[in-house]
Amino acid sequence: xxxxxxxxxxxxxxxxxxxxxxxxxxxxxxxxSANASTASASATPSPAPSAASPxxxxxxxxxxxxxxxxxxxxxxxxxxxxxxxxxxxxVGRAPYGLAVGADGRAWVATAEGLAVVDTRSxxxxxxxPYRTGTGPVTDGEYRGGGMGIALSPxxxxxxxxxxxxxxxxxLEVVDTATRRVTAxxxxxxxxxxxxxxxxxxxxxxxxxDSFDVTVVPAGSLRPRRIEVAPYxxxxxxxxxxxxxxxxxxxxxxxxxxxFEGERLAVVDPRSxxxxxxxxxxxxxxxxxxxxxxxxxxxxxxxxxxxxTGKGPSxxxxxxxxxxxxxxxxxxxxxxxxxxxxxxxxxxxxYTRDGHWNGITVVDLESGAARRLPAGARPLGIAVx
Numbered sequence: 001x002x003x004x005x006x007x008x009x010x011x012x013x014x015x016x017x018x019x020x021x022x023x024x025x026x027x028x029x030x031x032x033s034a035n036a037s038t039a040s041a042s043a044t045p046s047p048a049p050s051a052a053s054p055x056x057x058x059x060x061x062x063x064x065x066x067x068x069x070x071x072x073x074x075x076x077x078x079x080x081x082x083x084x085x086x087x088x089x090x091v092g093r094a095p096y097g098l099a100v101g102a103d104g105r106a107w108v109a110t111a112e113g114l115a116v117v118d119t120r121s122x123x124x125x126x127x128x129p130y131r132t133g134t135g136p137v138t139d140g141e142y143r144g145g146g147m148g149i150a151l152s153p154x155x156x157x158x159x160x161x162x163x164x165x166x167x168x169x170x171l172e173v174v175d176t177a178t179r180r181v182t183a184x185x186x187x188x189x190x191x192x193x194x195x196x197x198x199x200x201x202x203x204x205x206x207x208x209d210s211f212d213v214t215v216v217p218a219g220s221l222r223p224r225r226i227e228v229a230p231y232x233x234x235x236x237x238x239x240x241x242x243x244x245x246x247x248x249x250x251x252x253x254x255x256x257x258x259f260e261g262e263r264l265a266v267v268d269p270r271s272x273x274x275x276x277x278x279x280x281x282x283x284x285x286x287x288x289x290x291x292x293x294x295x296x297x298x299x300x301x302x303x304x305x306x307x308t309g310k311g312p313s314x315x316x317x318x319x320x321x322x323x324x325x326x327x328x329x330x331x332x333x334x335x336x337x338x339x340x341x342x343x344x345x346x347x348x349x350y351t352r353d354g355h356w357n358g359i360t361v362v363d364l365e366s367g368a369a370r371r372l373p374a375g376a377r378p379l380g381i382a383v384x
Contacts, residue, residue, distance in 0.1 A: 054086055054087055055078065055086050055087045055122070060120050060121065061078060061087075061119055061120050061121075061122055061384065063384060064081070064339075064383070064384065065078050065079060065080055065081070065086070065384045066078070066079040066080075066081060066336070066345055066359070066374070066381060066382070066383055066384065067079070067098060067100060067106055067119060067381065067382050067383075067384055068098075068347060068349075068359065068374050068375045068378035068379075068380065068381050069095035069096060069097060069098045069108055069109075069378060069379050069380035069381070070088070070095060070349075070375035070376045070377060070378055071094055071095060071096060071139075071349050071351075071355075071376075071377045071378070071379045072139075072349070072355070072357070072375075072376035072377030073088075073375065073376035073377070074090050074091060074092055074093055074094070074095070074110075075088040075089060075090050075091060075095070075375060075376070076088065076089050076091050076095060076098065076106065076108055076115075076117060076375070077374055077375030077376075077378065078119075078122065078384075079359065079372065079374045079375070081338075081343070081345065081361060081372070083372070084358075084372040084373040084374060085372075085373050085374050085375060087122055088375065089117055089122050089123070089124055090124065091108045091110055091115035091117060091124060091127070092108070092110035092111065092112035092113060092115050092127055093110055093111040093112050093137045093138075093139065093145075094110060094111040094138070094139045094140075094143055094145070095108045095109065095110045095111075095115070095379075095380070096109050096110070096145075096146060096147045096148075096149075096379055096380060097109045097146065097147060097148050097149040097160075097193075097194070097379065097380040098149065098380040098381075098382055099149050099150055099151045099158065099382065100119060100151075100382045100384060101151050101155040101176070102155055103155060104118065104119050104120045104384075105117065105118055105119065105125070105176075106119050106382070107149060107151065107158045107160075107174075107176070108146075108149075108380075109145070109146025109147060109148070109149045109160050109161075109380075110127070110145060110146060111134075111137045111138065111139070111143050111144060111145035111146070112127060112129075112137050112145065113127040113128050113129045113130055113145075113146075114127065114128040114130070114146060114149075114158065114160055114172075114174060115127045115128075116128070116179065119384055126179050128174055128179050128180070128181065129181075130145065130146070130160075130162050130172055130181065131172060131181045131184050132162050132164060132170050132172065132184060133164075134162060134163065134164050134165065135164075135165055141351050141352060142163075142165060142190075143163070143165075144162075144163050144164060144165045145162060145163060146160045146161065146162055146163075147160075147161045147162070147163050147169075147190065147191050147192055147193075148160070148161040148191050148192055148193040148194035148195075148205065148206065148245075149161070149194055149380075150194040150195055150196045150203070151176075151196070152196055152200045152218065153196065153198070153199070153200040154200060155176060156175070156176060156177070157173055157174060157175060157176060157182075157218070158173075158174040158176055159171055159172075159173055159174075159194050159196065159203045159205075159216075160172050160174065160194065161187065161191025161192070161193070161194045161205050161206075162191065163189075163190050163191060167189070168186060168187065168188060168189050168207075168210065169186075169187050169188060169189060169190060169191040169205075169207065170184050170185060170186055170187060170191075171184070171185040171186075171187050171191065171194070171203065171205050171214070171216055171223075172184050172185075173185070173221070183221050185214075185216050185221050185223050186223060187205040187207060187214040187216070187223060188205065188206075188207015188208075188209070188210035188211075188212045188213075188214055188225070189207050189208065189209035189210040190207065190208040190209045190210075191205045191206065191207055191208070192206050192207075192208040192243075192244050192245060193205070193206040193244065193245040193246055194206075195246055195247070195248050195255070196218075196248075197248060197253055197269075198248065198250070198253060200218055201217065201218055201219070202215055202216065202217055202218060202269060203215075203216040203217075203218060204216075204246060204248070204255055204269060206228075206243050206244065206245060206246045206257070207243070208242050208243060208244060209237055209242065211227055211228060211229040211233050211242055211243065212225050212226060212227050212228055212243070213225075213226045213228055213243070213246065213255060213257070213267060213269070214226075215269045224272075226267060226269070226272045226274070228243050228257055228265050228267055228274060229241075229242075229243075230259055230263045230265050230274070230276045231259065231260075231263070240260075240284065240304050241259060241260065243257045243259070243265070244257075244285065244286045244287070244288075245257070245258075245286060245287050245288040245334070246267075246288065247288045247289050247290035247296055248290060249266075249290055249294065249296075250290060250292060250293075250294055251294055251319065253269070254266050254267060254268050254269070255267040255269060256288065256290065256296055257288070258279060258285040258288055258296075258298045258315075259279075259285065260279075260282070260283070260284060260285060260304075260309070261279050261280065261281030261282045261283040261284070261285055261298075261300055261309070261310070261313075261315065261325075262278070262279055262282060263276050263277070263278065263279060264276065264277045264278070264279050264296075264317075277321060278321075279298075279315065279317070279323065280315075280323045280325060281298070281300045281310065281313050281315045281323070281325045282309050282310045283300030283301065283302055283303060283309050283310045283311065283312065283313055284300065284301045284302060284303065284304045284309070285298050285299060285300050285301065285315075286299050286301055286332075286333050286334070286350075286351070287299035287332070287333055287334035287335045287346075287347075288335070289334075289335050289336065289337060291337050291341050292341070293319075293341060294318075294319035295316060295317060295318060295319070295341075296315075296316075296317040297314060297315065297316055297317075297335050297337065297344055298314070298315040298317065298335075299312075299313075299314060299328075299332050299333060299334060299335050299346055300312050300313035300314065300315060300325075300328070301331040301332065301333075301350060301352075301354075302331050302354070311327060311328075312327070312328040312329070312330055312331050312332060313325050313326060313327050313328055314326045314328055314332075314335065314344060314346055314360075314362055316344075316364055324367070326362060326367035326369065328346065328360055328362075328369065329360070329369070329371065330348065330354060330356055331348070331350040331352070331354040331355065332346045332347060332348050332349075332350060332360060333346075333347045333348070333349045333350045333351060333355075333378075333379050334346070334347045334349075334379055334380055334381055335347070335381070336381045336382055336383050337364075337383070338383060339383060341364070342363070342364055342365065343361060343362065343363060343364060344361075344362040344364055345359050345360075345361055345362075345381055345383070346359060346360045346361075346362060347359050347374075347378040347379055347380070347381050348360065348371075348374075348377075348378065349377040349378045349379040350377075350379075351379070355377045356377075357373060357374065357375060357376050357377060357378070358371050358372050358373045358374045358375075358378070359371070359372050359374045359378060359381065360372075
């Protein structure tokens, strides 16, 4: 029996138990509040680790800091890349993904709603409730609420993938000026990631548990499903071989979805065709991002089953397909790149067991890495 078959059998049993637990904790009625869309509050920075001094509450946030979504808390954390966490702002339960606009406002997908944070003053401006009922507000990998999120290039719309436990998810479209949900579009199950084309014409939603990407035209909002399953769909919900995150390739707008450090699915969102290219890390993979010069960075979380793959890593893939694989200490989840393209910031949150409260800073030339304290189980990350 090959490694993938063993992984699938093992995962089926593990996921069955996890889904049963999730079903028990998520039973009940939807918990959203119409008043949440007008909520406004100034947040007080939380105590910073001893390695860093907290930012004065009245001082503007310096440019070049990082912002992380703290899945293990109800906060986002501001992180100095040299010293670690310096301040936090409460945003709502179990924040997952975040996106920061040119106006300095961060949009954070939480279990309770879409939080809006002024990153310059470090204040919570509002929390926009989802239009879709997602059950009681909870924590954990299978919790309902916002997951992947992206902003349109002009900043006029926020697109958030909303997980609805036990069924397919939705993409909620938010007008950033009015802070209201203007449309709800059906997509795949557990929308881990949301991406937008360079011209803003299309939105791409990666459905983790449905082996797909949903293409949503920004104008018509008529969804179109593309199956992305280079290993097939055997195992269904229990399979480990599912898509997690995608990146839009700058050169041609195609979508890049890494699988297991072995296969890169290259999806043409116009034709729906997928080609597969080899990868070399041999590790279960989650977060992915593309740089302006065409490099693809992919986070490896470690072997699915001990002895059947390599450990956590960061893959740096050149446009010609050449790869450098840098080992990491422990599982990680997502990745962002510095403005100059020389440094990667990899979050230690991880959606499964093995997470830790910090980020790893990786020099992309040498592969040298150092760890920093950064919030509680950070998942999403952005460079301010």
